[in-house]
Amino acid sequence: MDDDELLRASRLWSRDAETGERGFTLAAALLVGSDDLIFDVAPAYRTEALLRRTDLDRHDDRVTVQTNLIDAYDQLVAFGEKWLPDSFALDGVQRVSPRSVIVRELVSNTLMHREYSSPYMAKLEIGRGYLSTRNASRSAYAHPVTLDNLDPTPKNPVIASFFSQIGRSERLGSGTRKLYKYSRLYAGADPKLTDGDFFEAMVPVPDAMPMLPDKAGRAETPGRARRERELDEIVALVSRVGKASSSGISSELGIQARTLTRRLNELVEGGVIVRDGKGPMTRYRLPQ
Incomplete structure (x- = not known):
């Protein structure tokens, strides 16, 4: 379809029952209109x-x-x-x-x-x-x-x-x-x-660590966005399963061990999650 055919088929161009005039409907303006047109109507x-x-x-x-x-x-x-x-x-x-x-x-x-x-x-x-x-x-x-x-x-x-x-x-x-x-x-x-x-x-929704804007007002970079996403994914996973080991989190989310250690330490230090146990028996959970 060309533009006119599309608008007619979508009922965005119609006839006013009282005046008989034909034109675009309010739905047309809202769906595909310019910002100035939308503000006018x-x-x-x-x-x-x-x-x-x-x-x-x-x-x-x-x-x-x-x-x-x-x-x-x-x-x-x-x-x-x-x-x-x-x-x-x-x-x-x-x-x-x-x-x-x-x-x-x-x-x-x-x-x-x-x-x-x-x-x-x-x-x-x-x-x-x-x-x-x-x-x-x-x-x-x-x-x-x-x-x-x-x-x-x-x-x-x-x-x-x-x-x-x-x-x-x-x-x-x-x-x-x-x-x-x-x-x-x-x-x-x-x-x-x-x-x-x-x-x-x-x-x-699962409660998660807020990804707040950088205090220095710096633009978000791919590295910061990835870090924030990984932190949220870890918290969401721990919230869902109750307790999780670092190996289980790494396997589930695909985060490399060294990076995961930094993320877990950051969450523990911030009080977002709690570390229980030591060595191979270490598990992570949400605070009571």
């Missing part, structure tokens, strides 16, 4: 992503996203994946990343099913042991959302259909089921979902 639209792990009164990191929904999805997913540990899990015999699935489901839901006429700014927040989202909704009544009462009715069907066609979301209803499934794999607990004037989601 939906000035209240923006999403704030926050990290609150050490500074609970304010934030440790913050990103405000006010761009088209395609780019907004990528920016918000990147923020979530940056600050959450990517723990190992098996779905049957296949290795999966519960973190990535959870982040993508919550972000797509926040962008697809919100009430864009509301002045409320949608939020994605990562805190100690949780990932949450909150956005304006328009449900008839407030109620918890469970697998038993799931009502897969899209708030914005054109946007939801477009996201599904480009692979940014699952078909209606399956995303919530996947969220429950991978939340159990990730943290061993169910998410909490509530719909009403606001749609709120809270997913438990």
Whole structure:
């Protein structure tokens, strides 16, 4: 398809039932419009992503996203994946990343099913042991959302259909089921979902050492990023198995012994994990 055919097929170009005029819909502006156009037609639209792990009164990191929904999805997913540990899990015999699935489901839901006429700014927040989202909704009544009462009715069907066609979301209803499934794999607990004037989601996540920005304001380098990722992976693994030996951690995560020793010492000295035993019987665990 050329651009015009794509927009018509996606219902982004339509006819106004009252005036008979044809033109782009609000969904078109939000999905593929320029930042200036989006601000003109939906000035209240923006999403704030926050990290609150050490500074609970304010934030440790913050990103405000006010761009088209395609780019907004990528920016918000990147923020979530940056600050959450990517723990190992098996779905049957296949290795999966519960973190990535959870982040993508919550972000797509926040962008697809919100009430864009509301002045409320949608939020994605990562805190100690949780990932949450909150956005304006328009449900008839407030109620918890469970697998038993799931009502897969899209708030914005054109946007939801477009996201599904480009692979940014699952078909209606399956995303919530996947969220429950991978939340159990990730943290061993169910998410909490509530719909009403606001749609709120809270997913438990493994608590991990915060990857805070360098105090000197230095740009993140590949070495620093790798170190932070390895620290998070170690904490996530120890959290999942209870106690772990250095050889077990090295085998599971593929970290070389010398590097792993430095990472373990750093975590122990920081009080993030505890070292029990000596020699071959040394085990690492989270503090009580």
